[in-house]
Amino acid sequence: MKVISSDLLDYFQEKELSAYVHSIFCNTINIQTDDKLISILNNEEDIVPMSISLEQEDFSKLKIKRGDELKISNETISFKDFEIDLDTFLIWNSEVEVLSRDIYNLENKMFLIGESISEYGNKNGLASLCTESDSNLYTEYIEEEFYKFLTTITYCDFKNINKRASKLIGYGPGLTPSMDDLLSGLMISLIYYSKCYNFHVKKIEKINFEIIKNLQNKTSTISTEMLKNSSVGKCSYYTKRLLLDILNDESDFDYNVRKVISRGSSSGTDLLVGIYFGLSIMLNSDFRRGIKNECLF
């Protein structure tokens, strides 16, 4: 089954593009245009914003290498020896969609997420920030700074959000550093949870903007794109399903948690840690009061 994310489809329809291969892995080819990083995934991977999912098997077996040039039109993506035809795709909506919500179970869901991280999560990243598992050298170093950052968010301390966030972005192991995954989870989840309390999403986006302001060169290109997408609530298919489960008390919760955790090495776990902290912030009445207080804006 071939799937394209809606934001990428809109992007392709605007113009013809030149691009080059940024990086290539078994399950992913990343393509860099003038202004966007686009992912071509195989069906093993969870579809994400600005991506296409194919039935192709191991991409590393294709005769494609880093730096190869390619052309993109609204009908095809053309590599030197390989073409992707764009007219027979299903469209996946990468935008935030919340149809109904139930605020009464959020605390329980937070507990369940913590349990899932303890039981299934990869502890090589930042999982021990929210579980009782042993800390590692990454969490030991960053813990204090991270909690200072959380405080600025909780109390809507706009003067200091970016200052604190700058001391976190790009931190940790992984191609997308662990803290970037965590912040992504936090930002996406705040946008989704805001729907529960009928906060205007722009208010949350303003917080998120402060987090990622001056992002350039602070982290890898792939991670930069991820953070930008996350700041406006765009996330992968399974992350979206999980967030909807949290809001609607659906029965696929366990399945979706495991799918999120299975991403990358510790990326999925770190993202889930971010979702956990997003919940802890949203459940804090000081935060909710701060968001409602118009004079902060």
Added chain:
Amino acid sequence: MNVYSKVIKNTYYDSVVLMLISKEIKEIEDIENVIVAMGTDMNINLAKSLSIYTEELEDISSNDLFISFSSKEDVFNKVIDKVDELLNKKAKTANDTYHHKTLLTEIKNNPSSNLVFISVAGEYAYEQAKIAIDNNKNVMMFSDNVSVEHERKLKELAVSKGLLMMGPDCGTCIINNKPLGFSNSVRKGPIGIIGSSGTGIQEVSVLIDYLGSGVSQVIGTGGRDMKKEIGGLTTIQSLKLLLEDKKTEVIVIISKKPDEEVIKKVLALVKLTSKKILVSFIDSSPELVESYNVKYTSSLEEAAYVAVSYIDKNIFYEELEYDIKGLINDESKRHNNNQNNLLGLFVGGTLATEADRIIRKDNVLYSNVYKSEYFVNKLEKNKNIILDLGDDEFTNGKAHPMIDPSFRTSLIKSIDESVMVLIFDIVLGYGSHEDPVSELLPSLKEVMLRFINNDSFLTVITSICGSETDYQDYLSSKERLEDIGVIVLRSNRQVADLANRLLNVKKHKNLDKIFNSDLSVISLGIDTFYNEMKDSDINVSKVNWRPTANGNKKMRDLLAKLKE
């Protein structure tokens, strides 16, 4: 302390590979702090704080990878060689440890596979089995909680494609002498086994091995296959395969409580074969089976003996009379008057069912094996009880007791003093606990000592369902149990039989007492009888009895209900 760094510029490796590199480096001796990460400002700060920053890192960018570490010895070249090795074979390394996330992709990347073993949660198992069968793979499904309807659909599909659908709830197979699931190390030989009961299959296969023969194929069908809703689809298909198989001379079919109409369908296939067919069908009619010219055996042990006797004329079955009289005599002397009951704690469902059937013939027995007025699912005083601890009720959210013996050991510790004999099974082999006896010994010792200190005695009898080549060491397991006074017998049938005889002896003793002691009577009713007994010098006392509620039936019934 030596500090080293290496920078790999503008090259991308996925996080799984980076994690592997980090893990491999940490395992090298004398390595202290290690960072394998992207060259972001924050990660460089971390390197500085850990004192593993070197000048190589000065011009690094966020899109570069770096590796920094400290070590006591000069292992730089060793580490860098390791890193280069891992990076150069990154595709292969990633694939070795990177497992495909979908079955379909794995099937496509592994075209020579011919069986899919499914042990995911039941709600997902059907879909995965369908993918496997659609792609022409045989299936063994350990998962349970699959609906009857789904099981039937999968089996019909598999049959139509000439594939085996073994399960759901299939825990034991041996295909081409390779063990799958819970199974034992047994010889290769000419006896094929088809079974809808896991420990039933195990018991028969280990006894066949004990008798010097072996198995050709062991095919599990799943617990419901011989029920009318499924119609024996996999049993029939397996039987057809074994009838054609040149290496199979004898076929044993095992099932717990098979439905009669399915027995007829299955046995109708064997009319024209020259191969020897026998069955071990717990709770079915011997006459029905024998009407198809098929040998009916009344126990798993008998099935093994009969099967081997078809191959080796020197083997014959009789219910072996081990020094039973001596054993019974010794054991029964030690129980006190308050000990009258049996407790059975089984991890194998079929073994529990077989023991239940034997004990229930002569005794009132409560168990969770059958849903009846004698159903019980916990320990209760003053009752004969057998519990199948592998039943869903006990394993919901927990490991099966064959893997985790802790639940059974806790029950053993709480045995009450009305129990006279404890019987249980030990299952060895693949999938089972690595040393089940060592887990049980402390609780057995504790309870046996408690009984002795309270002037009573607990007879403990077990059999070990295992072969002498199973990795848990059959002989050592037997020895350790015997060292603490446990009676270890060769088969589950023998265990249940001995326990049953002990119960019968006790009942007889209780009866016998009246002939060996002075008569002492309580008279209830007519005074004439009381007076006459008194005149005959019989030790007699009288109860001044009146009906409750002065004979008012309605009031009496009400009082009786209150007592309940």
